Amino acid sequence: MNAGAAPPLALVAELTHRCPLHxxxxxxxxxMSPRDAELPPEIWMRVFREAAALGVLQTDFTGGEPLARPDxxxxxxxxxxxxxxxxxxxxxxxLEEKRLEELVRAGLDHLQLSFQGAREESANxxxxxxxxxxxxxxxxxxxxxxxxxxxxxxLHRRNLDQLEEMIALGEASGAGRIEFAHVQYYGxxxxxxxxxxxxxxxxxxxxxxxxxxEARLLGKIRLVHVVPDYYAKYPKACMGGWGRKILLxxxxxxxxxxxxxxxxxxxxxxxxxDRNLRExxxxxxxxxxxxxxxWMPEPCRSCERRAQDFGxxxxxxxxxxGEAAATDPVCSLSPQRPRVDAIVAAANAAPAAACTTTDWxxxxxxPSNSA
Amino acid sequence: xxxxxxxxxxxxxxxxxxxxSQQPRVLLMPEKALRLNGPSLEIVERCDGKHTVQQxxxxxxxxxxKGDPQKVEDDILGYLALLHEQRALxxx
Ligand code: SF4
Ligand code: SF4
Numbered sequence: 417m418n419a420g421a422a423p424p425l426a427l428v429a430e431l432t433h434r435c436p437l438h439x440x441x442x443x444x445x446x447x448m449s450p451r452d453a454e455l456p457p458e459i460w461m462r463v464f465r466e467a468a469a470l471g472v473l474q475t476d477f478t479g480g481e482p483l484a485r486p487d488x489x490x491x492x493x494x495x496x497x498x499x500x501x502x503x504x505x506x507x508x509x510x511l512e513e514k515r516l517e518e519l520v521r522a523g524l525d526h527l528q529l530s531f532q533g534a535r536e537e538s539a540n541x542x543x544x545x546x547x548x549x550x551x552x553x554x555x556x557x558x559x560x561x562x563x564x565x566x567x568x569x570x571l572h573r574r575n576l577d578q579l580e581e582m583i584a585l586g587e588a589s590g591a592g593r594i595e596f597a598h599v600q601y602y603g604x605x606x607x608x609x610x611x612x613x614x615x616x617x618x619x620x621x622x623x624x625x626x627x628x629x630e631a632r633l634l635g636k637i638r639l640v641h642v643v644p645d646y647y648a649k650y651p652k653a654c655m656g657g658w659g660r661k662i663l664l665x666x667x668x669x670x671x672x673x674x675x676x677x678x679x680x681x682x683x684x685x686x687x688x689x690d691r692n693l694r695e696x697x698x699x700x701x702x703x704x705x706x707x708x709x710x711w712m713p714e715p716c717r718s719c720e721r722r723a724q725d726f727g728x729x730x731x732x733x734x735x736x737x738g739e740a741a742a743t744d745p746v747c748s749l750s751p752q753r754p755r756v757d758a759i760v761a762a763a764n765a766a767p768a769a770a771c772t773t774t775d776w777x778x779x780x781x782x783p784s785n786s787a
Numbered sequence: 788x789x790x791x792x793x794x795x796x797x798x799x800x801x802x803x804x805x806x807x808s809q810q811p812r813v814l815l816m817p818e819k820a821l822r823l824n825g826p827s828l829e830i831v832e833r834c835d836g837k838h839t840v841q842q843x844x845x846x847x848x849x850x851x852x853k854g855d856p857q858k859v860e861d862d863i864l865g866y867l868a869l870l871h872e873q874r875a876l877x878x879x
Contacts, residue, residue: 425820473805473813473820499806501815526801526817564801564817592799592874593817635788638874640818 421659421698421707423471427500428478428664428675429460431491435481437507438544438778439532441570441605441612444480445678448782449667457487457494459689463665464498466693472663478505480667480782483515489522496523503528505568508554509547516557526564528595529554534581538574544778555589566593571622571644572612573768579622583629586637594637596626598644602676602731604779611776613763619647646756650721651728651744658706658730663697671696673703676731680740706730711741715749790840790867794878797836802875804831816875826851830866836879840867 433448455463467475475495482488483506495502503526504519529551532539539548558565567586571579579596586594599605599612614622623643630639645652655662655674664672670685671693672678678685686700697703705711709722716727728744736745737752745752790796798804802816804823812828814821823831829850833843844863848856870876 473815474818499809501803501805501820503817525803525815528817562800564799566817592801635871635874 421703424467424663424697425473425656425661426663427463427467427472427475428662429463429475429491429495430664430666430675431460431477431479431482431488432484432667433480433782434484435479435507435779435781436484436509436545437481437547438780439570439604440542440544440608440776440778441572441599441603442779443600443603443605443675444779445603445676446607447678448480450783450786452785453668454485455665455667455669455688457490459669460491461494461498463688463693464495464500466688467663468498468500470694470697472500474501474503476503476505481507481509483507483509483511489515489518492519492522492524496525501525503564505530507543507547508551511550511554513557516554516561520561520563524563526566527558528566528568529558530568530570531582531585532570533575534569534578534585535575538578542575542776544776559590564593565589565591566595567591568595568597570597570599571614572599573614573618573763574611576614576618576622577768579625583625587633592637593640595640595642597640597642600642600644601646602679602735604777606735607777609759610762613646613759614644615764615768616647616760617764618768619644645729645732645746646760648746649748651725651732651746653725654729654732654744657726659697659703660707660726663693671700671702673706674729674731677702679731680734683740706741713741713743715747715751716743719749788868788871789864790871790878792841792844793839795836795839796834796843796867796870796876797879798831798834799875799877814870814875816873819873821875826862827866830863831870834867834870834876840864 432454433444492502502524504524505528508529532542536548540546567589569582601609626641659673664675665688669687669689671688683702685702686696712727716722728747730740733742733744734740736755743750746756805813812823814823814831844860848859851859
């Protein structure tokens with residue numbers, strides 16, 4: 417399935433790696449795109465048209481912080497005009513009510529506001545910025561706007577015990593959807609992993625709380641829950657399968673099958689400045705590399721779950737085993753699962769409350785030029 | 788939950804159909820898209836906050852006059868309830 421590969425569902429547009437926050441679990445790569453390498457609006461506009469022509473239905477504007485781009489409203493309008501459904505994934509700053517209205521007028525369909533927790537002090541600690549109070553202001557402004565709203569809470573060892581407060585914050589916000597996403601261990605999160613991985617006890621309690629909330633809120637709020645896969649028996653279907661659902665474009669124009677893919681060795685990524693999106697999707701080496709089942713090793717190759725999880729995450733396989741094509745080591749059938757077990761055992765050696773370090777590795781800002 | 792007959796379903800904030808000129812027609816919502824064809828398209832086009840559930844049923848029973856009217860009604864109610872659970876519909 418290559419030329420003629422089914423089109424992606426979504427274009428993830430990383431508009432910039434600049435961000436006023438410094439989250440300790442940021443999924444941006446350790447090597448970020450400098451400001452002077454960012455794509456100009458004309459190229460993004462062409463990319464939106466090419467995406468729509470390829471059959472893409474939705475685009476997620478993300479980053480970094482997309483609000484750092486002064487031309488954001490213009491880009492929203494261009495993506496809408498191309499026929500795409502536009503989501504903005506944002507930390508909520510820097511933003512004022514007037515600019516929010518401008519973005520909605522430009523055609524924004526849906527805004528996803530990310531939170532670092534329900535309590536101001538610790539939320540600000542995890543983001544390395546005084547951001548929490550501003551997010552609450554943005555929620556207030558959003559009440560007057562008729563667009564979709566998702567609240568996103570990133571969960572980990574140090575805030576999982578605030579879950580009820582996060583649900584209450586979400587319920588009061590008017591959001592139609594709340595996402596509880598456990599940290600996934602790439603990028604900066606991998607570097608801070610020991611401080612972020614929850615205990616089994618924390619996790620079990622949180623699952624019970626979420627189950628109750630989901631039943632209670634049915635028809636009012638859609639709850640979405642992403643589990644920490646180190647605790648799972650089988651891996652997640654990363655990105656819905658390599659080169660199957662998602663096409664991501666970095667601030668400087670590299671087209672990736674997933675946001676962490678640049679950490680994989682010896683892989684060449686095409687740039688949207690040089691090639692049409694359809695060609696990149698259908699026939700570039702990077703997108704073909706792990707598409708389908710040809711590349712799979714045992715035990716995936718003969719496993720009946722292979723069409724469900726596609727062998728898991730390539731980046732996780734590489735980070736934990738040194739082999740990009742290995743079975744995702746979180747899979748209980750993987751011969752490398754003991755590596756994950758060791759990490760999980762270390763996380764459970766002490767109770768969660770015992771960990772109070774503020775000694776984080778914060779995500780810095782990208783350099784301003786490529787030199 | 789069975790939708791009440793006098794209520795007026797309306798697409799929730801953040802949910803809309805793609806443009807008439809685009810094929811296939813889909814209902815777009817946060818992180819999700821539902822393909823619409825035949826009856827589902829006819830139903831969603833009427834979820835505009837103006838038609839009552841009852842009016843939608845009567846209109847579709849006419850449109851699908853070869854079908855069993857009770858079955859048409861049940862299918863519509865089931866589909867509206869499903870959209871509501873996915874937070875794609877409000878009832879006004
Ligand atoms: S630092 Fe935080 S807000 Fe900024 S891009 Fe990373 S995760 Fe998002
Ligand atoms: S062996 Fe491979 S295909 Fe089977 S469950 Fe594990 S990761 Fe998925």
